[in-house]
Amino acid sequence: MDHSATHIHRDDTASKIGMWLFIFTEMLLFVGLFLVYSVYRFKNAEAFHLAAEELSVPIGTLNTIILLISSMTAAMSITAIQKGNKKLTLILIGSTLILAFVFLVNKYFEWGGKIEHGLYPGSPYLQELGHGDTLFFGLYFFMTGLHAFHIIVGMIVLGFVYHRVSTERVHSTDYVFLENGALYRHLVDLIWIFLFPLFYLIT
Amino acid sequence: MEQEKHHIVPYKTYVIILLTLVVLTIISVAVTSIELGALTVTIALLLASVKSVLVLTYFMHLKFDQKIFAIMVIGIFAIIIIVILITFLDYYYR
Numbered sequence: 001m002d003h004s005a006t007h008i009h010r011d012d013t014a015s016k017i018g019m020w021l022f023i024f025t026e027m028l029l030f031v032g033l034f035l036v037y038s039v040y041r042f043k044n045a046e047a048f049h050l051a052a053e054e055l056s057v058p059i060g061t062l063n064t065i066i067l068l069i070s071s072m073t074a075a076m077s078i079t080a081i082q083k084g085n086k087k088l089t090l091i092l093i094g095s096t097l098i099l100a101f102v103f104l105v106n107k108y109f110e111w112g113g114k115i116e117h118g119l120y121p122g123s124p125y126l127q128e129l130g131h132g133d134t135l136f137f138g139l140y141f142f143m144t145g146l147h148a149f150h151i152i153v154g155m156i157v158l159g160f161v162y163h164r165v166s167t168e169r170v171h172s173t174d175y176v177f178l179e180n181g182a183l184y185r186h187l188v189d190l191i192w193i194f195l196f197p198l199f200y201l202i203t
Numbered sequence: 204m205e206q207e208k209h210h211i212v213p214y215k216t217y218v219i220i221l222l223t224l225v226v227l228t229i230i231s232v233a234v235t236s237i238e239l240g241a242l243t244v245t246i247a248l249l250l251a252s253v254k255s256v257l258v259l260t261y262f263m264h265l266k267f268d269q270k271i272f273a274i275m276v277i278g279i280f281a282i283i284i285i286v287i288l289i290t291f292l293d294y295y296y297r
Contacts, residue, residue: 031286061232075264076214190258
């Protein structure tokens with residue numbers, strides 16, 4: 001049959017379900033870490049309280065807002081592609097990438113500041129401070145680090161999306177690749193929404 | 204073949220959601236800077252939950268996609284809440 005030869009099978013719902021299932025595994029990974037954090041906090045309340053005050057709330061807030069804006073531009077890019085506006089789609093994906101990069105730059109300076117003050121896993125200063133502080137900064141570096149790693153992966157994924165949009169392999173009638181990329185980007189946002197109050201705000 | 208209908212979300216909706224999220228962030232920063240003891244944790248986590256619901260519903264399109272996605276997400280959050288609850292009960296009553 002001529003028709004079946006030209007027909008390319010596509011199932012957008014299935015591919016989105018696949019993306020969501022992957023996102024669920026990521027959520028469970030971070031829930032596990034949140035549990036570890038909560039239990040250690042419960043057991044070392046005083047040390048966690050003092051250690052959390054070391055983190056800069058203004059930088060954390062700024063990074064939260066940067067992340068939220070880049071999440072919005074990612075969401076908006078779907079509207080843009082549905083309307084067939086390729087140029088705007090590319091601008092919006094580009095802004096998401098740039099803002100994600102700005103987030104990482106901020107994170108770099110934040111981590112740099114901590115490390116300069118001798119606060120890094122296994123540092124002699126932390127060992128002096130004791131068990132609770134070691135746990136807090138261990139978890140801080142591991143969880144924000146894993147989150148930053150997800151941002152980098154998200155940037156790579158959206159980089160591919162950008163390329164596919166510009167070569168018109170992703171367009172107004174076939175954009176599930178963009179949708180899945182954006183879903184991943186929002187997952188990073190969801191994780192940060194809980195990381196931020198747990199590490200920076202609850203002191 | 205059935206034609207899937209796609210709801211096109213207006214740009215304005217996203218801007219409103221972003222502004223709400225930013226306002227909620229600022230509120231949670233302001234509230235947690237006041238010493239409220241155990242209440243601080245509750246308020247901060249409550250605001251974070253509201254924010255995550257907004258991200259899931261609007262940014263992640265749960266409101267506009269097929270119901271199956273929302274059902275799956277509700278299911279996984281039920282599991283997450285049960286796991287957290289059991290762990291906390293265990294540690295609290297040790």
